[in-house]
Amino acid sequence: MxxxxxxxxxxxxxxxxxxxxxxxxxxxxxxxxxxxxxxxxxxxxxxxxxxxxxxxxxxxxxxxxxxxxxxxxxxxxxxxxxxxxxxxxxxxxxxxxxxxxxxxxxxxxxxxxxxxxxxxxxxxxxQYHWANVLGDFTDDFYELPCPHCAAEVTIAIGGYGRYAAIRDWDLGDTDRRELRPSPAEELSGVGRWMYEIAVRDGEDLLADGISIFSARPSVRPVPVSSPSRTSTRLRTAPSCGSTGWRWPLPHPCPLKGSPLPCRLRDDTSRCRVGKFTE
Structure with a gap:
């Protein structure tokens, strides 16, 4: 009562x-x-x-x-x-x-x-992290630390492209690597569960995006000009040249003490779970 x-x-x-x-x-x-x-x-x-x-x-x-x-x-x-x-x-x-x-x-x-x-x-x-950051993968950008060198990596999934890159303030997306979905049999844990739910319900775009988070960037970088979406550019450290990032990758919110993750998209001043990053 x-x-x-x-x-x-x-x-x-x-x-x-x-x-x-x-x-x-x-x-x-x-x-x-x-x-x-x-x-x-x-x-x-x-x-x-x-x-x-x-x-x-x-x-x-x-x-x-x-x-x-x-x-x-x-x-x-x-x-x-x-x-x-x-x-x-x-x-x-x-x-x-x-x-x-x-x-x-x-x-x-x-x-x-x-x-x-x-x-x-x-x-x-x-699964509170994904409950707060998951998008529909029509035009999503995720900021993740490289597991090898901690450089900030931008993952783009949607109409703007499907790639991992180091985002530079002046140069835009550099060291760009195209992403491809992982085969379903390679998924595990919560990633596989999410994928199977989306496939079951005919949500192909969502399922494809979830599987991309288990993808490896291609070994050869793909040159790319500076993106027009300047509002999402962030200063980051140089790439370590790693050829693979595996999902799930932890991304704590920049706000100290926050238990929630940060999903930046279109506006670098606002955390998508409702808090400001500056």
């Missing part, structure tokens, strides 16, 4: 969240859902104690409510953040498992919100 008197929301209140939950349980009230979103997750980043306490009730609504499913998924994606609600999460273990079953069933219907649902399922599986 939740003691709501101790469950502060993001506006430091304890009374409003139970009232809003009761309201949305009775009817689909758009304003109530908006208010819940602001109170349960701070700045789209940190779940409040009230948000963690509300998770079981949101999951009960999620089967028939897109808003409830999305809000519960957003809370789960941020469950690795700094908060004092570990006991609340542990007490909701059975509900979280139930939520995972619901999300997986929803994925198989090939919904319009497939990526959002997939990321929520990753969070349920405690």
């Amino acid at each position: 939740v003691n709501w008197a101790q469950m502060y929301d993001c506006r430091l209140g304890v009374d409003r969240v139970p009232e809003l939950l009761a309201l949305v349980e009775r009817e689909d009230d758009a304003e109530a859902w908006t208010d819940l979103g602001y109170r349960l997750i701070l700045e789209h980043d940190l779940p409040s104690m009230a948000g963690l306490a509300a998770l079981p009730r949101l999951v009960r609504l999620a089967g028939g409510s897109t808003k409830a499913r999305h809000l519960a998924g957003a809370i789960m994606e941020r469950a690795a953040s700094h908060h004092d609600g570990d006991d609340l999460l542990a007490g909701s273990a059975a509900v979280i498992v139930e939520f995972g079953v619901l999300l997986d069933r929803h994925l198989q219907s090939r919904p319009a919100d497939y990526l959002l649902t997939f990321r929520a399922l990753l969070a349920v599986k405690e």
Whole structure:
């Protein structure tokens, strides 16, 4: 039984969240859902104690409510953040498992919100890194340290190309190596699980992108002119000349103390999980 008197929301209140939950349980009230979103997750980043306490009730609504499913998924994606609600999460273990079953069933219907649902399922599986960084691979850029020399490596997957490169402020993408997907039989662990889910659901572009993260760049560099997407250029160290990067590669967020990874795309000043890198 939740003691709501101790469950502060993001506006430091304890009374409003139970009232809003009761309201949305009775009817689909758009304003109530908006208010819940602001109170349960701070700045789209940190779940409040009230948000963690509300998770079981949101999951009960999620089967028939897109808003409830999305809000519960957003809370789960941020469950690795700094908060004092570990006991609340542990007490909701059975509900979280139930939520995972619901999300997986929803994925198989090939919904319009497939990526959002997939990321929520990753969070349920405690794959918080990928729950926060995974894109749809239509135009994605990932910054990863080379496992051999720690030089910053840019991985591009999408319409802009499929390659690994060292990104230079003045020269653009240098030492460019084309990427190719790994055969499915070479995938393992969470990468294989992600790939198999995407293939099962006919999400070929997503599956292809996941398999590329197990790819090796080609041995011969491919010359490339400076990219037009100057907003994504970063200063990096020279390449060590390694011919292979293997997925998964760790990429801690530049913000000290943050448990969440950073996915830079189009704007070098903002971390894609909602925090600034400068």
